[in-house]
Amino acid sequence: MLVRMLMRRATIVAAEPLPGRFHLITLEGAALRDIAWTPGQKVQVAMGSAFVARTYTPMTWNAEAGRTCILGYAHGSGPGSDWIRNVRQGDECDLFGPRKSLDVSLITAPLVIFGDETSLGLAYALTQPDPDRPVSCHFEVADARATQEVLLQLGLVGACLYPRADDDRHLARSEAAISCHLAADTVFVLTGRAAAVQRLNRHLRRAGIPAARIYAKAYWAPGKSGMD
Numbered sequence: 001m002l003v004r005m006l007m008r009r010a011t012i013v014a015a016e017p018l019p020g021r022f023h024l025i026t027l028e029g030a031a032l033r034d035i036a037w038t039p040g041q042k043v044q045v046a047m048g049s050a051f052v053a054r055t056y057t058p059m060t061w062n063a064e065a066g067r068t069c070i071l072g073y074a075h076g077s078g079p080g081s082d083w084i085r086n087v088r089q090g091d092e093c094d095l096f097g098p099r100k101s102l103d104v105s106l107i108t109a110p111l112v113i114f115g116d117e118t119s120l121g122l123a124y125a126l127t128q129p130d131p132d133r134p135v136s137c138h139f140e141v142a143d144a145r146a147t148q149e150v151l152l153q154l155g156l157v158g159a160c161l162y163p164r165a166d167d168d169r170h171l172a173r174s175e176a177a178i179s180c181h182l183a184a185d186t187v188f189v190l191t192g193r194a195a196a197v198q199r200l201n202r203h204l205r206r207a208g209i210p211a212a213r214i215y216a217k218a219y220w221a222p223g224k225s226g227m228d
Helices: 001-006 080-087 117-127 142-154 170-181 194-206
Strands: 010-019 022-028 042-048 051-058 056-063 067-073 090-099 111-115 133-139 160-163 187-193 212-220
Touching: 010 117, 022 080, 022 142, 042 080, 051 080, 051 212, 056 117, 067 080, 067 117, 080 160, 111 117, 111 170, 111 194, 117 133, 117 142, 117 187, 117 212, 133 187, 142 160, 160 170, 170 194, 187 194
Parallel strands: 111 133, 111 187, 133 160, 187 212
Antiparallel strands: 010 022, 010 090, 022 067, 042 051, 042 090, 056 067
16 A cells, blocks of 8 residues: 555656667656656656566656656566557556656766666766766667667767677777776766676776766666666
């Protein structure tokens, strides 16, 4: 009963397939109005049960209209990917949140964002409050062409894409690229695949970047489900 009381009912008002496995999903409902949302916060969408949910990062939140938008990526065959692929306009869902996840709202320093396909929504959200702030985006991806098309649609130009290799050798290029931003007060936001997040985190720490300038959050790992 308590779990049900914490849910917010929403209706899917748009579900747009994008290149690759991306889907742009817009949710709306009275329960989403007058919500204090901070870019980087997360929501959890119930997958037919209050006890099975998947986590997404809203790109935008219109508190007056009660509307939010998420960019989903169907990279597997689990409940979250199935929902992303199959949800249609008019469907209803329950969600929890928004809740704290990665909060850089008080930071005015330049940002370096590293992630993958599951991180594009976060990158969009973090670039909106201050369009003049320097932001450098780096994503490991399975399909660089499709991802680039989506980035262009979102207005995220200039992102560096690294086609994913089975042995992770592409991460050496990512490390070299973000090492160009070690000076000054740059803040690093690391999200996406757990192994990649851990490796980039270690690289930054070895380079002398203090923990206070690193925000790390693993979104998924092979063989694990429902990572929050």
